[in-house]
Amino acid sequence: MKIRVVSSKDEITKLGPNERNVHLAFRPSNVDFLELIRVCPRLRTIQVPPSYHKTLSRAIRLFLEMQGITLLEGDVWGHRKDIDEYYIVDEEPIEEIGSLIREGESLEEAAAAIQRKTKLSADLIKYIARSKITA
Secondary structure: EEEEEEEEEEHHHHHHOOOOEEEEEOOOHHHHHHHHHHOOOOOOEEEEOHHHHOOHHHHHHHHHHHHHOOOEEEOOOOOOOOOOOEOOOOHHHHHHHHHHHOOOOHHHHHHHHHHHOOOOOOOOOOHHHHHHHHH
């Protein structure tokens, strides 16, 4: 899974229309979210750091939900934007999430187990697990 890391609002207009997962590493305004949705019509997830997640308005949360976009809370630990503009979630944890769910683990238990092994956020793990269940 590739997550496009966006460090400033100036980068939003430079994104491609096929981006599906985006991490906003700056404090976005409601206008920034609207611009992001306009530029990336296939967007499925937006991840913001925990400190920013707490300050988002209820209106933008509802708007994203109505657009079918999942808002995730979390960081991209150890990512260096100067090396790569994408944060890559390795296949190994994704496969492990799928196998834990197939073995009957609850979503919370699977997320806790994977989070102990990796530095992935709980919201991202749960999103991956939900997509594995429906896939």
